[in-house]
Amino acid sequence: MWIEETKNGKYKAVERYTDYLTGKQKKVSVTMEKNTAGSRKVARKALEERINAVSDTSAKKEYTLKELVTEYRAAQKGKIKESTYRRNYHVSNTLMKILGEDTLISRLNAKYVKSSLRSTKDEPGTLNERLIRFKALIRWGYKNDYIQDISFLEKLEPFPDMSHREKIQDKFLESEELKSLIAAMPMDIWRYVTEFLALSGLRIGELAALNDSDIDFDERVLHITKTYDANNEITTTTKTLTSTRDVFMQDELLAVVKKMRALMLRQKLMHGYKDSGLFLNDCEGGHIKYYAYRKYLKEKAIKAIGRPITPHTLRHTHASLLLEQGVGIDAISRRLGHEDSKITKEIYLHITDKLKERDNKQIVDIKII
Numbered sequence: 001m002w003i004e005e006t007k008n009g010k011y012k013a014v015e016r017y018t019d020y021l022t023g024k025q026k027k028v029s030v031t032m033e034k035n036t037a038g039s040r041k042v043a044r045k046a047l048e049e050r051i052n053a054v055s056d057t058s059a060k061k062e063y064t065l066k067e068l069v070t071e072y073r074a075a076q077k078g079k080i081k082e083s084t085y086r087r088n089y090h091v092s093n094t095l096m097k098i099l100g101e102d103t104l105i106s107r108l109n110a111k112y113v114k115s116s117l118r119s120t121k122d123e124p125g126t127l128n129e130r131l132i133r134f135k136a137l138i139r140w141g142y143k144n145d146y147i148q149d150i151s152f153l154e155k156l157e158p159f160p161d162m163s164h165r166e167k168i169q170d171k172f173l174e175s176e177e178l179k180s181l182i183a184a185m186p187m188d189i190w191r192y193v194t195e196f197l198a199l200s201g202l203r204i205g206e207l208a209a210l211n212d213s214d215i216d217f218d219e220r221v222l223h224i225t226k227t228y229d230a231n232n233e234i235t236t237t238t239k240t241l242t243s244t245r246d247v248f249m250q251d252e253l254l255a256v257v258k259k260m261r262a263l264m265l266r267q268k269l270m271h272g273y274k275d276s277g278l279f280l281n282d283c284e285g286g287h288i289k290y291y292a293y294r295k296y297l298k299e300k301a302i303k304a305i306g307r308p309i310t311p312h313t314l315r316h317t318h319a320s321l322l323l324e325q326g327v328g329i330d331a332i333s334r335r336l337g338h339e340d341s342k343i344t345k346e347i348y349l350h351i352t353d354k355l356k357e358r359d360n361k362q363i364v365d366i367k368i369i
Helices: 037-054 065-076 082-099 110-118 124-143 151-155 164-169 175-183 188-200 204-209 251-271 290-305 311-324 329-336 342-363
Strands: 002-005 011-018 025-032 221-224 226-229 234-237 245-248
Touching (some): 011 037, 065 124, 110 124, 124 151, 175 188, 188 311, 204 226, 204 290
Antiparallel strands (some): 002 011
């Protein structure tokens, strides 16, 4: 910084700086009434602020993982579904814990990310889910100029998981397994919910959000237009546009729906709660408790079939049982409201192989000549 005296008797403090984008030298200045040590100190600070204001410092700043996550959350808040925001929020917390919230994102590399994730000793499926969320976070940072080079992401391949055959088998129940599970459920409400999900293919949130008016007994149709987010305790739009659909009630499903309605009438008379308009209520007239059902389902599945399952397993079970009955994959995808029928196709291929094995066993000992 240097001082120049002006024609009107005042003083001008001047400083040079290099423009980040052009690389050329430029000048900024501020006017002072007096040329004293105190004035020069104030002028120096003012010059620094002006230079920072006109320079492109964002490209030079080193952002930490925590700073990137904070900006990412601010950009997502109110623009994505609350359930998706909460999922990303918690995964980001986990990533900051694993990778270090003060880690400079420009210093990240594939080796560090892989070794840090692997050190948690979590299941490959869990690690791969975190890897997907991490890549999405870093790509967002790249698009918004928080990081300049993300080529290291190409080196981050999924962690080796269990064989495809083992993995797909855990996504659904065989017909006999489903029957054993239902038989092991003494509580009417949860037994009916299990039957309903396996017979309809609905997501548990879609069932919880159903109103009495969504059930058309004349046309034998369930109108799926919304879902219940148990985490945030709100009813929101369906997962995707294709998830808004009508689901036909075949004889078995229709019978279960009627049983569920009768149970709800008895429950309402017993507990005396105000009619909420919901198809299913808990004993206080509110939405059924997702976490209570998930816990009950897990415990009964371990007892009945030797392994835990989730409510979503019943959705995949519905797809597999329809496939075994010869229903086309496109019809099943429409019934499930799938935007992407990848899982349906995986189950289809597995069921096809299973049917081939069964056919081969039937003819292996046959002698024709």
